Amino acid sequence: MTLLTTPLDALHRELGAKMVPFAGYDMPVQYPTGIIKEHLHTRQGAGLFDVSHMGQVVIEGQAAAAMLESLVPADIEALGIDRQTYALFTNEQGGVLDDLIITRWGENRFFLVVNAACKEQDIAHLRDHLDGRSLTVLEQQALLALQGPAAREVMAELCPDVAELKFMHGSRVEIAGVEAYVTCSGYTGEDGFEISVAADSAEEVARALLIREAVQPIGLGARDSLRLEAGLCLYGHELAPDIDPVQAGLMWSISKSRRADGARAGGFPGADIILQRMVNKPPLKRVGLVVEGRRPMRVGQEVFDQQSNRVGSICSAAYGSSIGKPIAMAYIERDLGEPGTALQVAVRDMMLSVTVCSMPFVPQRYFRG
16 A cells, blocks of 8 residues: 655654654654654753644534534533534443544634544545535645643744643644744643644744744654653543543543533433443553563453453553653553552563552643643
8 A cells, every 4th residue: 555645754764763654644753863852852941743644624604613512522502712622522322433633713613633544434534514514625734743841932023923822722823934834732741832734834834833942843653752751542542432531541532511401411422322331430441551571561461450350451652751661551440540559460471569559640731820
């Protein structure tokens, strides 16, 4: 299969990136400095990520908010102009089809960013529910993310208009003379920005950022370990059609207005099941695990209690560079999910001692003003 490329493909290769297939694209997994140094640089400075493989979609038309609310349990009606919300496409069984970010661009106009691996199915899902509204895929737009404690200062130098932009807010601006739509959001747990820009201007913007001493290019490898430390879910790991939002620890994503006693209760796929589970709680829950030692865990490895009873499995794992230990997320039996609980993970021919810990593994540092 021929892999797709992003508008920054030539720049990645110029910078010495190791390229790998991901969601049908040829993407940089790391640069010559390596994943650990890229990870730590993002926590200490500013990392530039190419996330142009993700889907960017505009929905427009009468009562577009109501249409979106028929697909997600978020409060879209109350969303202000240039405000964002995290949302979940749910199915009739209460599971998750994908997670996405929805931004309101106008009374009846919304900008959606969906995951690369689910892009085609998400767009088809939206088309099935348009009912006369329009859907435009922004195929000629790139998407960059600048993340880290130095990101705001760097962006302010190039674009003073975003200096005070708060978490989950957006604005139309110019960066180095290039028109862009910038949001204060990201996937690392750090303060930072996502920049939607015309594909033919993406390299110009990327270079304008990379010439700043604080900015380094970051690949998918560090992006994954950063989001894991931040306790953020990844579709296909923590989220799936058979995992409901309550089990995933995402009950906060179900807006008050959509809950059982809300003004617009239910009305999204699987609402009855999900709202019931908010009360009765599913048998499994998502937890963080830290290893006692340096031996890593792997996705799919089984988790056991101290009596060697199987109680769950690992859904994501990485080396937590910020804390200097291997970390993981797992789904385990709910009554064993309290922080401090001692468990074991089967790693080849031995049992690895692990401890349930609170998430995020490192503090989230979003700028809220």
